[in-house]
Amino acid sequence: MASVFKKLPDSERNIEASLYFGNLDPQCSEVLMYELFVQFGPVKNLIMPKDRIHKTHQGYGFVEFKNARDAKYTEDILRGVRLYGKLLKLKELDFKQPAQQQRSVGTFINTKSDLLNEKFVDVGAKVFVNNLNPLIDEKFLLQTFSKFGTVIRQPTIKRDPEGKSMGFGFVTFADFETSDKVIEKLNSTILMNSKISLDYAFKEDGSKGGKRLRHGDQAERILAESAKRNNVSKSKKMYKVFKKAKT
Missing domain, CATH: 3.30.70.330 (RRM (RNA recognition motif) domain)
Known part of the structure; x- marks a missing residue:
């Protein structure tokens, strides 16, 4: 609607x-x-x-x-x-x-978009953050991870029916250079008295041989790099490229 x-x-x-x-x-x-x-x-x-x-x-x-x-x-x-x-x-x-x-x-x-910065589109640089302190909310995640680079979507934290944090969330970046750096720097570090772990998030609709695929794979990186070389990384045209590639 x-x-x-x-x-x-x-x-x-x-x-x-x-x-x-x-x-x-x-x-x-x-x-x-x-x-x-x-x-x-x-x-x-x-x-x-x-x-x-x-x-x-x-x-x-x-x-x-x-x-x-x-x-x-x-x-x-x-x-x-x-x-x-x-x-x-x-x-x-x-x-x-x-x-x-x-x-x-x-x-x-x-607007109808959940993008924090409309100049960027989602290339798949989505990071899974596990073992979050229950006191950490979405605003805290944004403030923490945006220090490393551009966060293009509002961070999300998985919550139970009571609204309480289930201890993990997701942060999406504008490029793989930033997401790679975040995983390298923050994996197994202490965030608000909890040792967090980071990895690329699973794709919602991706699997191969019965195994779920994660974001950040070679296919996504090749598409992102190709779009960057052709100067369309900040264009909504790129969304069409990724949508076609994932289907």
């Missing part, structure tokens, strides 16, 4: 009136979430980033109200509420963060 909301110019965005919502069941549609939030105040915008291939939402989204008072009221009233048995997570956005990060958050609120 197409979004009923249009992309807004930066000047019309109000981070103070916006909330992150997460831990959503697959049955939670954009319409359902809109109908829930509009009971507490006029909704200016709402977006639930979707997987580019499967067109399904990724378990979280952002809602912008007409004013900050309604956002705060909604967060207070819906604390502890469950949707389809899963605890709804709500969090205010940090409007005091640097302007560059605010623009990234704005991208989530007002």
